[in-house]
Amino acid sequence: MNRLVAERSLPKAVIKKARPAWLLWLVPIGAAALCLWFLYRDFVATGPLITIYFQNVSGLQAGNTQVQFRGSQIGQVKTLTLTSDLQHVKVTTRLAGSAKDLARAGSLFWIVRPELKMGTISGLQTIVSGDYIDVQPGNGEPTNVFMGVEHQPLAEQPGALSIIVRASALNSVQEHSPVFYRSLPVGEVTGYQLASDGRAVMIRARVSQEYAPLVRENSIFWNAGGLDIHFGLFKGAEASAISAQSLLGGGIEFATPSNPGAPAANGAVFELNEKAKDEWKNWAPSIPLHLPDQAPRTDSLPNSQPPEPK
Amino acid sequence: MGGDSLIACETCGLVQELAEVPKGSAAHCARCDFHLFHRRPNTRLRTLTFSLAALILYFPSNLYPIVTAEYHGIYSETTILQGIRTLFQDRQYVIASLILCTSILSPALKIMGLLFLSLTIEWPRWKKARTWVYQVIRIIDPWNMLEVFLLAICVSMIEMGQVASVHPGRGVFSFTAVVALTLLATLSFDPRVLWDSPEEKKRYE
Numbered sequence: 001m002n003r004l005v006a007e008r009s010l011p012k013a014v015i016k017k018a019r020p021a022w023l024l025w026l027v028p029i030g031a032a033a034l035c036l037w038f039l040y041r042d043f044v045a046t047g048p049l050i051t052i053y054f055q056n057v058s059g060l061q062a063g064n065t066q067v068q069f070r071g072s073q074i075g076q077v078k079t080l081t082l083t084s085d086l087q088h089v090k091v092t093t094r095l096a097g098s099a100k101d102l103a104r105a106g107s108l109f110w111i112v113r114p115e116l117k118m119g120t121i122s123g124l125q126t127i128v129s130g131d132y133i134d135v136q137p138g139n140g141e142p143t144n145v146f147m148g149v150e151h152q153p154l155a156e157q158p159g160a161l162s163i164i165v166r167a168s169a170l171n172s173v174q175e176h177s178p179v180f181y182r183s184l185p186v187g188e189v190t191g192y193q194l195a196s197d198g199r200a201v202m203i204r205a206r207v208s209q210e211y212a213p214l215v216r217e218n219s220i221f222w223n224a225g226g227l228d229i230h231f232g233l234f235k236g237a238e239a240s241a242i243s244a245q246s247l248l249g250g251g252i253e254f255a256t257p258s259n260p261g262a263p264a265a266n267g268a269v270f271e272l273n274e275k276a277k278d279e280w281k282n283w284a285p286s287i288p289l290h291l292p293d294q295a296p297r298t299d300s301l302p303n304s305q306p307p308e309p310k
Numbered sequence: 311m312g313g314d315s316l317i318a319c320e321t322c323g324l325v326q327e328l329a330e331v332p333k334g335s336a337a338h339c340a341r342c343d344f345h346l347f348h349r350r351p352n353t354r355l356r357t358l359t360f361s362l363a364a365l366i367l368y369f370p371s372n373l374y375p376i377v378t379a380e381y382h383g384i385y386s387e388t389t390i391l392q393g394i395r396t397l398f399q400d401r402q403y404v405i406a407s408l409i410l411c412t413s414i415l416s417p418a419l420k421i422m423g424l425l426f427l428s429l430t431i432e433w434p435r436w437k438k439a440r441t442w443v444y445q446v447i448r449i450i451d452p453w454n455m456l457e458v459f460l461l462a463i464c465v466s467m468i469e470m471g472q473v474a475s476v477h478p479g480r481g482v483f484s485f486t487a488v489v490a491l492t493l494l495a496t497l498s499f500d501p502r503v504l505w506d507s508p509e510e511k512k513r514y515e
Contacts, residue, residue: 011340013317013328018336021352024359031363031487038370038480064386 047075047095048103052133053088054148059113059131060091067093067109067133074099077133091148093133106138109148154190159209162190163264165221165252167272170201172225172250179205180224180253186211189252203272205252213287215254215268218261220280222273225250255280260287319346349514350500358428360495365421367484367491372414375479389481390414416450417488423447424495431503440504451496 057080059065067075075095083090095103113131114124136153154176167173170192179187187207195202207215252272264270317328319339326340337346345351375387388396390413397406423443430436506514 010316011324011326013326013340013346014338014343015329015331015335016338018334018351020334021355024352024355027359027491028363028366031366031491034484034487035366035370038374 045097047097047100048144049078050075050093050095050103050144050146052091052093052109052146052148053083054091054111055088055150057089057091057111059111060133061130065130065132067095067099067135068112069099069102069135069137074102074135075133091133102135102137103142103144104138105140105143107146108136108138108153109133109146110150110152111148112152154188157206157208159212160187160206161209161212161215161264162204162206162266163215164267164269165203165205165272166195166269167201167203167223168274170203171223173203173223173252174250177225177250177252179207180251181211181214181255183253186214202269203252210289210291213263213289214256215264216256216260216262216285217264217268219254219256219264219270220273221252221254221270222276222280223250224253224276255283256285256287258283258285260285317346317348319344347514349502349506350498353498353500353503354428354431356498357424357495360491360498361421361424361428364417364488364491364495365425367487368417368421371481371484371488374481374484376481376485378477378479387479390485412453413485416453417492420447420450420492420496421488423450424492424499427499427504434508437504444501444504447496 054060060077060080062077062080065077066073067077073096075093077091077093079090079092081090081092082088110133111131112134133148134152173189173192175189175191177189178185179189187205189203189205192201192203194200253276254270255276315328316325317337318325319342321344322339322342324339324341326346328337328346331337336351338344339346350356372390375389376393378387390409394406394410394414397409423446426443427440427447430440503511
């Protein structure tokens with residue numbers, strides 16, 4: 001051994017500068033930073049835990065059902081528990097951080113299920129995705145407890161003209177039935193009730209703000225629902241309906257005489273005629289309307305600043 | 311010793327003379343330029359830092375979902391524990407216990423063992439306990455490879471992208487990091503320090 005070493009000199013190891021050992025501490029520090037970042041993201045992304053009471057929660061699943069607003073997911077149902085009086089089901093829901101302003105008094109929550117009514121099919125996507133909870137934002141004080149509503153509430157329409165139409169019978173008119181002007185839907189039926197003396201049905205309807213000037217004190221309303229069948233000697237039978245929707249779900253149409261009267265006030269009462277006379281359909285009053293531009297707007301993109309709740 | 315000693319490169323096998331290495335420096339092989347050492351450099355610190363990082367990330371890896379799947383609005387998040395519970399409910403007891411052992415128990419045991427080794431290695435006592443712990447880690451180690459198998463399952467689920475949109479959750483990143491960090495911690499642990507006498511420890515520092 002010694003001779004070997006003496007005869008052949010061994011190569012010498014090279015000494016180089018080593019990386020400082022404290023660099024190794026960056027590994028656990030990095031891991032801790034990652035955990036803190038996760039926690040921070042959770043903190044930012046997590047909104048309030050709200051409680052909604054529903055009469056019936058068929059179709060809801062704990063840990064699965066979404067809360068949606070304007071079609072985007074803003075929360076998830078966490079638990080479903082029966083209240084002690086067995087009258088309601090308590091649904092606890094975790095909202096996303098961006099949706100915390102929806103947890104305000106006046107917010108209405110309802111369950112969207114597939115529905116076939118009034119000639120329209122709605123909630124069809126829920127057949128595949130399962131039912132979900134939709135919300136209409138309120139603007140009261142922040143709160144975390146809500147009473148769910150059974151059906152989708154009518155969207156608020158500021159400036160819409162509310163009128164009452166007196167009919168001898170409800171016939172096919174329903175809630176959400178359209179109100180037509182020249183076969184164009186300009187409003188909808190918001191509700192109905194029997195007159196206080198029981199001799200007529202009072203149908204509440206509203207006409208959107210932009211079409212409100214069309215309704216005058218001397219306007220005439222008639223039932224536009226169902227099928228309109230004319231028998232003529234030479235033409236045979238002629239059937240017409242304004243739209244498939246009114247065929248099934250009923251509707252109200254109105255016309256204003258060529259010399260329009262004063263604009264109708266909120267709560268004005270009109271009589272509902274069973275059938276339209278041909279002369280009503282020929283009326284063509286000139287009423288200036290302020291209609292919104294039909295072209296898609298590009299000039300008014302939403303601000304990055306969310307609008308202040310009213 | 312006189313400072314000089316013979317050392318064989320662990321990579322290319324060249325026997326060479328090694329002068330005393332001053333602090334803050336490292337010896338490199340004259341032929342292949344690889345690290346040259348009697349004991350793995352900073353073995354204690356490396357094992358400590360890597361297993362500490364693994365311990366920190368062990369929690370998010372089990373608390374956060376491994377995958378979040380979305381299928382036409384049906385939204386589901388699955389953590390490892392939930393997955394195991396589902397398997398138990400489906401009466402897949404063998405696979406469930408296998409995943410429980412390989413992805414929850416064995417990383418935990420390994421991390422604890424490595425922390426114990428790196429923290430107590432300087433103590434003259436508990437030598438036998440350390441050897442025993444090292445043995446256990448050696449036994450667990452091959453089973454940890456099943457984590458890779460679990461990751462393969464995750465990947466195949468992500469491949470389902472056309473049917474459902476499946477996103478890897480935060481858990482899977484943490485979990486991968488835990489697997490990699492425990493691997494590094496085990497690799498950088500030099501078992502020879504287990505039986506080094508105090509003089510040897512000083513020499514090979």
